[in-house]
Amino acid sequence: MKRINDQMSVSPQIAPEDVEAIKAAGFTAIINNRPDGEAPDQPSGETIKKAAEAAGLDYYHIPLGREGVSPDMVEQTKAALEGSAGPVFAYCRSGTRSTTLWALSQAGKFPAAEIISAAANAGYDMSHLAGHLGQK
Numbered sequence: 765m766k767r768i769n770d771q772m773s774v775s776p777q778i779a780p781e782d783v784e785a786i787k788a789a790g791f792t793a794i795i796n797n798r799p800d801g802e803a804p805d806q807p808s809g810e811t812i813k814k815a816a817e818a819a820g821l822d823y824y825h826i827p828l829g830r831e832g833v834s835p836d837m838v839e840q841t842k843a844a845l846e847g848s849a850g851p852v853f854a855y856c857r858s859g860t861r862s863t864t865l866w867a868l869s870q871a872g873k874f875p876a877a878e879i880i881s882a883a884a885n886a887g888y889d890m891s892h893l894a895g896h897l898g899q900k
Contacts, residue, residue, distance in 0.1 A: 765789075765853070766859060766886040766887055766888075767886060768863065768866060768882050768883060768885075768886045768888075769882050770851065771845060771848070771851055771852060772845065772851070772852050772854065772866050773791070773851065773852075773853050773854070773886075774853075774854050774855065774856075774859040774862040774863050774866070774886065774888075775853070775854075775855045775859055775862075776855065776856070776857060776858050776859055777798065777803075777806060777807075777855060777856070777857060778794075778807075778812065778855050779807055780807060780811050780812060780814070780815035781815075783812070783815040783816055783818075783819050783821065784819055786819075786821070786853050787819045787820065787821055789853075790850060790851055791821065791850065791851050791852065791853040792822060792848050792849045792850035792851060792852070793821055793822035793824065793844060793848045793849075793850075793852045793853070794812065794816045794821055794822070794823050794824070794852075794853050794854070794855070795824045795825075795826055795841065795844055795852060795853070795854035795855070795862065795865075796809050796812055796813075796823070796824065796825045796826070796827070796854075796855060796856075797826055797827060797828045797854055797855065797856040797861045797862045797865060798827060798828075798855065798856045798857055798861070799827035799828070799829040800827070802829075802857065803857070809825045809827075813825065822844075822847075822848065824840065824844045826840045826841055826844070826865065828856065828861040828864070828865060833864065833865065833868060837865055838865060838868045838869050838871075839869075841865040841866060841868070841869040842869040842870075845866075845869060854866065859886075859887075859888065860888055863883050863886065863888040863890060864890065864893070866883075867879050867880070867883055867890045867893055867897060868893065868896060868897070870897070871896060871897045871898070872898075875898075876893075876894050876897035876898045879893075879897050880893070880894060880897065
């Protein structure tokens with residue numbers, strides 16, 4: 765798990781048995797940014813959703829696949845973050861797609877340099893998004 769800021773942390777793929785530890789760490793929601801079926805050993809989104817709901821966590825499935833980022837994905841991410849009662853945990857295959865959607869959802873809310881720096885401190889290079897991060 766890599767902490768981006770007080771509200772957001774990201775990680776590679778999780779398993780259903782990881783959900784209790786995520787809750788114990790203080791997270792109130794899980795965002796799944798991985799499309800189902802990317803890898804044969806990947807648990808389905810529905811499996812993670814059931815584990816999240818059983819643990820009392822909100823669950824959002826905002827899959828980011830080959831078609832790339834859409835404005836709707838960015839808005840869904842923003843809504844999930846703004847609607848959360850506490851820190852949010854997002855995952856994909858490596859954490860990069862989750863970080864990308866987080867960064868784009870923060871455009872206009874924080875300066876681009878601050879968004880890029882927070883991502884870099886967690887090990888993700890979002891400098892290629894600089895032109896998009898200065899916009900709302």
